[in-house]
Structure formats: C-alpha cells, structure tokens
Amino acid sequence: MKLQRKTRRALALGALAVSGALAITACGSDNNSGKDSNGGSSSAAAAPGAAKCDSAKGQLQASGSSAQKNAIDAWVKQYSQDCKDVQINYNPTGSGAGITAFLQGQTAFAGSDSPLKPEEVAQSKKVCSGGQAIDLPMVGGPIAIGFNVPGVDSLTLDPATLAKIFNGKITNWNDAAIKKLNPSAKLPDLKIQAFHRSDESGTTDNFTKYLIATAKSDWPYSGGKAWQAKGGQSAQGSSGLAQQVKQTAGAISYFELSYAADGIKTVDLKTGAATPAKATVENATKAIASAQVVGTGQDMALKLNYEPKEDGAYPLTLVTYEIACDKGNKADTLPAVKSFLSYIASEDGQKQLTGASYAPIPDAIITKVRSTISGLS
Amino acid sequence: MDTSTQQSDAAPPHTAQGPAAHKRAVRGAGRPGDRIFLGLSRGSGILLLVIMAAIAVFLTYRAALAISKDDGNFLTTFEWNTSLLPPQFGIAVLAFGTVVSSIVAMALAVPVAVGIALFLTHYAPRKLSGPIAYVIDLLAAVPSIVYGLWGALVLVPHLNGLYGWLDEYFGWTGILSWQGGAPRSLLTVGILLAIMILPIITNVSREVFRQVPRMHEEAALALGATRWEVIRMSVLPFGRSGVISASMLGLGRALGETMAVATVLSPTFDIKASLLDPGGGTFAQNIASKFNEATEFGQDALIASGLVLFVITLLVNGAARMIINRRKEYSGANA
Numbered sequence: 119m120k121l122q123r124k125t126r127r128a129l130a131l132g133a134l135a136v137s138g139a140l141a142i143t144a145c146g147s148d149n150n151s152g153k154d155s156n157g158g159s160s161s162a163a164a165a166p167g168a169a170k171c172d173s174a175k176g177q178l179q180a181s182g183s184s185a186q187k188n189a190i191d192a193w194v195k196q197y198s199q200d201c202k203d204v205q206i207n208y209n210p211t212g213s214g215a216g217i218t219a220f221l222q223g224q225t226a227f228a229g230s231d232s233p234l235k236p237e238e239v240a241q242s243k244k245v246c247s248g249g250q251a252i253d254l255p256m257v258g259g260p261i262a263i264g265f266n267v268p269g270v271d272s273l274t275l276d277p278a279t280l281a282k283i284f285n286g287k288i289t290n291w292n293d294a295a296i297k298k299l300n301p302s303a304k305l306p307d308l309k310i311q312a313f314h315r316s317d318e319s320g321t322t323d324n325f326t327k328y329l330i331a332t333a334k335s336d337w338p339y340s341g342g343k344a345w346q347a348k349g350g351q352s353a354q355g356s357s358g359l360a361q362q363v364k365q366t367a368g369a370i371s372y373f374e375l376s377y378a379a380d381g382i383k384t385v386d387l388k389t390g391a392a393t394p395a396k397a398t399v400e401n402a403t404k405a406i407a408s409a410q411v412v413g414t415g416q417d418m419a420l421k422l423n424y425e426p427k428e429d430g431a432y433p434l435t436l437v438t439y440e441i442a443c444d445k446g447n448k449a450d451t452l453p454a455v456k457s458f459l460s461y462i463a464s465e466d467g468q469k470q471l472t473g474a475s476y477a478p479i480p481d482a483i484i485t486k487v488r489s490t491i492s493g494l495s
Numbered sequence: 496m497d498t499s500t501q502q503s504d505a506a507p508p509h510t511a512q513g514p515a516a517h518k519r520a521v522r523g524a525g526r527p528g529d530r531i532f533l534g535l536s537r538g539s540g541i542l543l544l545v546i547m548a549a550i551a552v553f554l555t556y557r558a559a560l561a562i563s564k565d566d567g568n569f570l571t572t573f574e575w576n577t578s579l580l581p582p583q584f585g586i587a588v589l590a591f592g593t594v595v596s597s598i599v600a601m602a603l604a605v606p607v608a609v610g611i612a613l614f615l616t617h618y619a620p621r622k623l624s625g626p627i628a629y630v631i632d633l634l635a636a637v638p639s640i641v642y643g644l645w646g647a648l649v650l651v652p653h654l655n656g657l658y659g660w661l662d663e664y665f666g667w668t669g670i671l672s673w674q675g676g677a678p679r680s681l682l683t684v685g686i687l688l689a690i691m692i693l694p695i696i697t698n699v700s701r702e703v704f705r706q707v708p709r710m711h712e713e714a715a716l717a718l719g720a721t722r723w724e725v726i727r728m729s730v731l732p733f734g735r736s737g738v739i740s741a742s743m744l745g746l747g748r749a750l751g752e753t754m755a756v757a758t759v760l761s762p763t764f765d766i767k768a769s770l771l772d773p774g775g776g777t778f779a780q781n782i783a784s785k786f787n788e789a790t791e792f793g794q795d796a797l798i799a800s801g802l803v804l805f806v807i808t809l810l811v812n813g814a815a816r817m818i819i820n821r822r823k824e825y826s827g828a829n830a
Binding site: 211212213214215218309311313316317318319320340342343344346348349350351352353354358361362365366369 | 575576577578579647648651652674675676677679757758760761762763764765773774783784785787788789790791
C-alpha cells in the first residue's frame with residue numbers, strides 16, 4: 119500500500135516534469151517558427167514556380183559541409199514548395215564524411231568546402247559508371263575575423279599581423295604593429311586570446327590557405343583542416359568560436375560571416391587596394407570574381423585570388439562545392455539531382471544566398487556551372 | 496547485495512543433496528524445455544564472447560594499420576595530425592589530460608558525494624532525504640551535452656574570480672598559476688566532470704551506507720559514541736569498499752566523457768605545467784573533435800587512441816578490484 123502511494127507520487131512528479139518539458143519545447147518551437155518566418159520574408163521575393171521539377175521524384179540523400187548547411191536549408195525550403203514530389207535530406211556531417219559517403223554511393227551528391235583531391239576523383243570512377251565526380255561551386259562566403267576588444271569598434275589588420283596574432287607572436291592588443299594599422303583606435307593593455315577550431319574544418323583550411331598565400335614568412339605551416347600552430351585557445355564549431363568571442367574580452371577568432379550576427383565586430387582586411395575591405399557578402403563576391411577555374415574537363419574547382427587589387431574586394435573567402443557525377447549518376451535520382459542543382463545555380467537560387475549571409479557565385483562562373491549541370495547524365 | 500545473501504540462504508539445502516544432484520540439475524535431466532533453455536543461454540553467452548572478440552580484433556587491426564604508418568612515436572609525440580605526409584600523432588597529451596582531469600574530478604566529487612550520502616542516510620529528516628535523493632537522481636538524467644553547454648556558457652565566464660584567487664594564493668606552486676586566458680582548462684573540465692559524476696557516486700554510496708547493520712551502530716552508541724564516532728567506527732569501515740566501487744563507476748564516466756569536455760576545453764597538443772592554463776585534451780574529446788572530418792586513415796588513428804583509453808580503463812578497474820578484494824573483511828559481502 120505504502121509502496122503504491124510512493125509510485126503514484128513519483129508518477130505525478132514524472133508527469134509534472136514531462137508537462138514542464140513539453141511547455142519548454144513548445145516555447146522552443148514557437149521561437150523557431152518565428153525565426154523561419156523572418157528568414158522567409160527576405161526570400162519571399164522569389165516567385166513560386168522558380169524551380170523546374172520535370173520528372174523529378176523521390177528522396178534525395180546528400181551530406182557534407184556544414185558551412186553551406188544554412189544555404190541548403192533555404193534552398194530546400196523554396197524548392198520543396200515548387201516540387202512537392204522531391205524530398206531532400208542534407209546531413210551536415212562535414213566535408214570529409216560527405217565525400218566518403220558519396221564515394222561509397224550512399225548519397226546522390228555531396229557538399230564540400232574544398233575541391234576533390236586527385237585520388238578521390240580516381241575513386242569516384244567506381245560510383246560514376248563511365249564518368250567521374252566533379253566540383254560545382256555554388257556558395258561563396260566571407261570568413262569574418264570577429265574580435266572582442268572593449269572600447270574598439272573597428273579594427274584593421276593586414277595578413278602579416280593576423281598571422282602573428284594567431285601564431286602567438288603578438289600577444290597584447292596594444293602591440294605596436296596593431297597600433298600602426300589603427301592609429302585612431304584606443305587599444306587597451308589586454309591579453310590577446312586567439313581562438314581556433316578544435317575540430318577539423320574547411321573553415322580552418324581556407325583561413326590558413328589565405329595566411330599561407332599572403333603571409334608566408336609569418337605563417338610557416340603547411341595548412342590543412344587541422345589547426346597546426348601551437349598555443350592559443352580553441353573551441354568546437356563556428357558557433358563555439360563565435361560564442362567565445364562574444365563572452366571573452368580580448369578574444370579574436372575566425373568563422374563564416376553568418377555567425378558574426380548579433381553584435382560581434384569584424385576586422386577589416388588590408389589588401390592590395392587603397393582602403394581596407396570590410397567583411398560583407400558583396401565584397402566577398404567581388405573577390406571571388408577574380409578566381410580562376412582550375413578544374414579540368416567538366417570540373418569547376420576554383421583557385422581563389424587572395425591578393426585582389428580591386429577596391430573593396432574582401433579576399434578571405436571560402437567557396438563550397440556540390441559534388442556529383444558528370445556521367446553515370448544513378449538513374450533513379452538523376453532527374454531530382456539535376457532539377458535541384460539547376461534550381462540552386464539559377465538566378466533565384468543564388469538570390470537566396472544573400473539573405474543567409476552567403477555570397478552568390480559571380481555571373482561569369484555560375485553561367486558555366488549552369489551549362490555543366492544541364493549536361494549531367 | 497540482496498541477491499547474494501538470498502543465494503547463500505538457499506544454498507545449504509541444495510548442497511545437502513550432494514554434487515550428483517547438482518550436476519543433474521545443471522544438465523537439465525533431459526527434458527526438452529530445459530535443454531532448449533540451456534542451449535539458448537549457452538548460445539547467448541558464446542555469442543557475446545564472439546561479438547566482443549570480433550570487435551576487439553577489428554579495432555586492433557585498424558589501430559595497428561594506423562600505428563604502423565605513424566612517423567612520430569605513438570606514445571610520446573605531442574601532435575595529432577593524420578593528414579600530414581608522413582602522418583604524425585601521439586597520445587601523450589591525451590593520456591595526460593584524461594588522467595589529470597579525472598583525478599581533479601574525483602578529488603572534488605568523492606568527498607562531496609560521501610558527505611551527501613552520509614547526510615541522507617544518517618542526518619537528514621526523512622521528509623527531506625526523499626526529495627534530495629530525487630533531485631540527485633535528476634542530475635544523473637541530464638544529457639552530457641547539456642552539461643557541456645552550461646559549462647561553456649555559464650561556468651567558464653564565472654570562473655575568472657576563482658582562477659584569480661587560486662593564482663594569487665597558490666600560484667607559487669606552479670600547477671595553479673594563471674596567465675589570464677579564458678578559463679577553458681583541465682581544471683574547469685575537472686570541475687564539470689565532478690558535477691557529472693556526483694549523482695552516481697552519491698547514489699551507490701547511499702545504498703551502501705543504508706546496508707550498515709543496525710547492530711553495529713547500536714553497539715557503538717551503547718559504548719557512548721557520538722554520532723560522528725558512530726559513522727567513523729561503524730559506517731565508514733563497513734561502506735569503504737562500496738564507496739570505492741562507487742568512485743570507480745564515477746571514474747569510468749569521467750574517463751570516457753566526450754561532449755561536455757569537447758565544449759568546455761580549449762584543446763591544444765601540448766602539456767601545460769599549470770592546471771589553470773587552457774590546453775591539453777582527452778581521448779574521448781579528441782575522437783569527437785576529429786572524427787567528422789577524418790579520412791579513413793585518420794579514423795584508424797583515432798581508433799588506436801580509443802584502444803589506449805580502453806586499456807587505461809581496464810587498468811583502473813583492475814586496481815579498484817584489487818583494493819576491494821584486499822579490504823574484503825570489512826565489506827558487506829560477508830557480513
């Protein structure tokens with residue numbers, strides 16, 4: 119009897135906890151839907167019927183780069199309004215895992231922060247019967263350098279100083295090298311806390327590629343997805359870095375521009391041009407415009423120009439690719455892949471990007487991408 | 496504990512019939528139901544061993560592949576870069592960070608947990624001990640990523656004061672000096688892990704203290720002992736091995752904790768002299784951080800590091816078992 123009463127009380131408590139949790143999640147989903155409708159309003163300009171569905175049908179599995187996750191989400195939302203028969207599941211597992219899944223034939227296309235390596239192209243001939251995997255640049259994005267220095271609202275840095283900060287050679291915000299670049303700023307006597315990614319990441323790869331290209335003598339590392347410099351602080355994921363910059367005085371870090379929302383200040387980069395470039399979507403597109411296509415055949419891999427002379431071009435960018443077969447895509451998913459990829463490369467698709475803090479691919483390159491997609495088989 | 500006493504109660508009549516009867520009972524006396532059940536249970540026992548062996552062989556094979564290509568020394572290299580040509584990786588930093596953060600966690604959690612358990616069993620009024628035990632159970636149900644987020648967003652920004660204080664008064668020791676970086680260090684990880692392993696140590700210790708024979712306590716009271724002396728003379732010696740096993744359960748969780756550590760620590764591949772300086776890393780955290788973008792070879796290397804964690808856990812558990820066995824005369828098993 120006593121035991122029964124006890125269990126009943128426990129049940130009541132449990133029920134209370136569950137209903138409490140429900141109330142919390144209910145609030146959570148409210149917020150989410152609010153956000154979505156906000157995000158939607160910026161993209162509501164796109165007319166329905168922008169995507170051509172043709173005979174596309176079924177489920178499309180894709181995975182890869184988390185850097186383009188928000189862009190894909192925005193696209194899928196628009197696309198699935200027009201093509202209700204196609205379901206697209208994009209799993210942001212990271213570029214490496216995405217490419218692996220694609221090469222094993224688990225997914226219809228992959229998203230990646232960096233173009234395929236030659237050995238990966240060779241492997242792809244197994245899944246692409248009669249063809250090979252190709253890189254299609256779809257999303258550009260500025261990598262912002264966020265900083266948190268009390269009393270400083272704008273900060274200009276050149277590549278050499280940036281490299282020295284992240285390499286632990288410059289350790290205080292009132293260092294002469296920073297002062298020289300920012301004569302008017304009131305730089306405090308504060309320890310610099312440079313944060314890098316603790317996980318392997320395409321953002322790290324692109325950031326260090328930039329330092330290698332522009333400040334070789336101050337950045338003596340070979341680059342790659344894993345951070346190589348010693349010392350400094352680290353955190354997991356771009357959101358982790360942004361959080362640390364927000365809450366740590368003296369912090370500086372790098373992440374995609376979309377994470378620099380809500381009040382994180384970003385560094386202006388000194389380039390070859392007369393005035394320093396701000397980290398904005400437009401400035402990133404300007405810099406990507408001077409990129410060269412280095413892929414051969416159908417492959418559209420880009421080589422970024424890290425030292426643009428053009429005024430306002432922000433050179434610290436990353437371009438993410440969609441990876442699919444040029445020939446020999448699976449017959450059951452081919453119509454859907456073609457239809458979705460041509461939608462995201464279309465004018466409407468690329469227009470969606472600016473709303474999500476991504477940079478559209480410049481016209482000259484995206485037109486080539488469109489013609490490549492129409493030739494997929 | 497209950498079941499063991501029940502078994503020993505039931506044992507005498509069984510043995511009285513002699514070993515032959517016992518043997519027949521095990522063989523199942525030829526009845527089909529018994530034979531089927533015997534086959535099923537034996538089969539599942541064998542299956543478990545086969546699965547374990549298969550996992551072990553697979554992991555060892557892939558680990559061996561990775562280690563054979565390691566350009567550095569797998570045990571001493573301060574670096575984890577599997578995409579270099581040739582690759583360089585070593586577990587020194589990870590082993591150090593795993594052991595140190597777990598030691599910090601145990602040092603903080605065990606005294607508090609034992610205190611809570613004693614309070615609940617010997618001091619708290621019944622009305623209070625129920626709800627407190629319930630809240631502690633709830634702590635155990637919180638997913639580790641939530642602890643990690645709480646640690647990164649709330650705990651870390653609020654530790655500056657403690658770190659400054661430690662540096663001022665204990666900075667001279669070297670292991671508690673602070674350079675003023677954001678407190679994402681092994682000490683913070685230890686504090687967070689201590690909170691995470693508190694419930695399991697508390698719960699098991701509480702159960703053990705409840706088993707203390709009433710006679711022991713009353714005997715101590717009859718000798719004129721105060722309540723503290725009762726606890727010191729009868730409860731703690733009786734519960735010692737139970738507390739050790741409880742701590743080992745907690746230690747197991749601390750050694751293998753992944754997401755909470757990955758969110759709170761600033762992992763780097765060097766060993767800092769001070770616990771307060773950001774840096775270091777643990778096995779599980781390193782695997783979680785690197786696995787997503789790892790190539791197949793990188794995954795092999797991570798598997799190799801996981802095997803080392805496995806070995807460390809085995810050693811720790813073995814040591815704990817030895818301690819418990821040596822103190823068997825105090826334990827509840829033969830009381």
